[in-house]
Amino acid sequence: MAKPRDPLNEDSVRSNVRSYYARLAETAASPTPCCAGETGGRTRMDSTRLLYGAPEVAELPQEVKSLSAGCGDPVTLASLQPGQTVLDLGSGGGIDCFFAARKVGEEGHVIGVDMTPVMLEKARANQAKLGLENVEFRMGEIEHLPVADASVDVIISNCVINLSPDKQQVFREAYRVLKAGGRLAVSDIVSDGPMSMELKDSTEAWCACVSGAIDAQAYANELALAGFVDITIECVEYDREQLDELLKPSLAKSTAEDLPAGESRTAYALVDGELKPVRSIEGNPPYSARITARKPAD
Numbered sequence: 001m002a003k004p005r006d007p008l009n010e011d012s013v014r015s016n017v018r019s020y021y022a023r024l025a026e027t028a029a030s031p032t033p034c035c036a037g038e039t040g041g042r043t044r045m046d047s048t049r050l051l052y053g054a055p056e057v058a059e060l061p062q063e064v065k066s067l068s069a070g071c072g073d074p075v076t077l078a079s080l081q082p083g084q085t086v087l088d089l090g091s092g093g094g095i096d097c098f099f100a101a102r103k104v105g106e107e108g109h110v111i112g113v114d115m116t117p118v119m120l121e122k123a124r125a126n127q128a129k130l131g132l133e134n135v136e137f138r139m140g141e142i143e144h145l146p147v148a149d150a151s152v153d154v155i156i157s158n159c160v161i162n163l164s165p166d167k168q169q170v171f172r173e174a175y176r177v178l179k180a181g182g183r184l185a186v187s188d189i190v191s192d193g194p195m196s197m198e199l200k201d202s203t204e205a206w207c208a209c210v211s212g213a214i215d216a217q218a219y220a221n222e223l224a225l226a227g228f229v230d231i232t233i234e235c236v237e238y239d240r241e242q243l244d245e246l247l248k249p250s251l252a253k254s255t256a257e258d259l260p261a262g263e264s265r266t267a268y269a270l271v272d273g274e275l276k277p278v279r280s281i282e283g284n285p286p287y288s289a290r291i292t293a294r295k296p297a298d
Helices: 010-026 047-051 074-078 095-104 117-130 167-177 203-207 216-226 240-247
Strands: 085-089 109-114 135-139 152-158 178-191 229-235 268-271 274-277 286-294
Touching (some): 074 152, 074 178, 095 117, 109 117, 152 167
Parallel strands (some): 085 152, 152 178
């Protein structure tokens, strides 16, 4: 009998996630949205068409869009204003930083924090090509932000917080660096209940933004425990026809038909080496959500 695999711990989760996204960047892969996983080149879709409606994103170079691995559009959710300082948790190839930079203008400033060196290298190269001087990228973990206290107006993040094994520490750090009255606006994966232990111990499922998802109410409770108020968590409803059209070239017809008719809370994840619609995953399948919260004013 095969020896049971040891449960994943915090260090192994971070190491696996860093390696996974480093591979994506190093191979210049065109990853699907984070909630769709990646299958060694078999599955590709233009995630920016699904997630973003803004022309500012559509006009970005393909080398920027090809590194997008999000599950939503936190920049639009954040309603950014000129002159604001914005922090992107887990900035990856920089797509949301570049979008945010155009929203806050030359008087604003955008900081991207990522723990994967090759992603930072790609982001800085893309920044140079775009000629954006109001953006900078810093190496660091979102649990230990290299950002000063009370220095940020808005925090954004795109399908990254679910990857952290210590979400309470992430929220404490977010609260620390926000100015009084500052806002958090993120796209992330949550669930309707706890993940099964089998999924929690799956490296692939962690990296595909499945296993790290927590119950939406638990997510709200963690934010409140860190001190946030005015917390909202809203399910993202993708356009089913658009999603089917994007998936058509890469998914078998039978896979797409596994979803209930009219199902809008659609996500795909890599589980045991196979891309599956999350509604076929046993337990409490994850879904993409828009999440906002605010640090109280003094």
